[in-house]
Amino acid sequence: MTEAWIATVAQMLTPIGTFSEEQVRLFAHRVRRRSVEKDAVLLAAGAVCQTVYCSLGGAFYQVSYNDEQEPVIIDLHLPGQWFFNHQSFVTQTPSAYTIQAYSDGIVLELTIQVIHELIAMSPVFLQLGSLLNQATDRIRFFDQNLTPAQKYQYVLDFQPQLLHLFPLKMIAAYLKMTPETLSRVRERLARGIS
Structure with missing residues (x-):
């Protein structure tokens, strides 16, 4: 685990809450960094969302398809943003949407299992729950x-x-x-x- 990785993780955690250096290290040790190629599917429609992603680089989008099989863009995700399929993640039911890479990129992957492990280690990681609120911001925007x-x-x-x-x-x-x-x-x- 390099100091550059620790600094990157600390930067991605800043909008979520306040974490000590030790807590950032615990988090950094448990999340996964993954390179993603353009058009790669992070979550297929019909699968249950088990992972929250943070774009460290690259562009991602959520899409569904209408009856004519035309794409319907649900959300667009920029570098530095956390994203996942909120409904599927919270209810642990199959996703109605696909999450896909629009460009080559790098993501930080935080699984539901890791979230539970971190919360068991320290209640400070309950702050990760604020990620769930971010997903509803777009709904409020269109409402x-x-x-x-x-x-x-x-x-x-x-x-x-x-x-x-x-x-x-x-x-x-x-x-x-x-x-x-x-x-x-x-x-x-x-x-x-x-």
């Missing part, structure tokens, strides 16, 4: 009934890296709008019209 312009402005303000890692067609699908609507919104914002 606000934002206009297409407001959704795109949110991306510009809080997730601009999406625009560099994913094609506009995927971003439009993530924002639940057509690519044509997204193009019109982008054009209006570029001209200063909201």
Whole structure:
């Protein structure tokens, strides 16, 4: 276990809570670092989600397919973000979505078994439960009934890296709008019209 790995893990734990150096080392010793190739499936639809991922590099997405077998983008994940299929992980039932790599990348893998082991070692690891709250943020985002312009402005303000890692067609699908609507919104914002 290198000091660089410890520092990386500490950085990924910072948004979750406060952990001592010893606790970071315990965590770092139990999680797995994995290289992932473009198009690799981290979670297949129909499998039970047993792992929480953190992107150390690369772009990932969650997708389902409609009746015509066209992809429906559920979520997009950037480097530095934790992600998993919330419903499947919490209920331990088969996932309705696939989690896939959009590009080559590196993930940190935290299994449900490791979470339980860490909590058994120290109650401080109960802070890992905040990962479950992060997964509901997107649901709240779309429950606000934002206009297409407001959704795109949110991306510009809080997730601009999406625009560099994913094609506009995927971003439009993530924002639940057509690519044509997204193009019109982008054009209006570029001209200063909201």
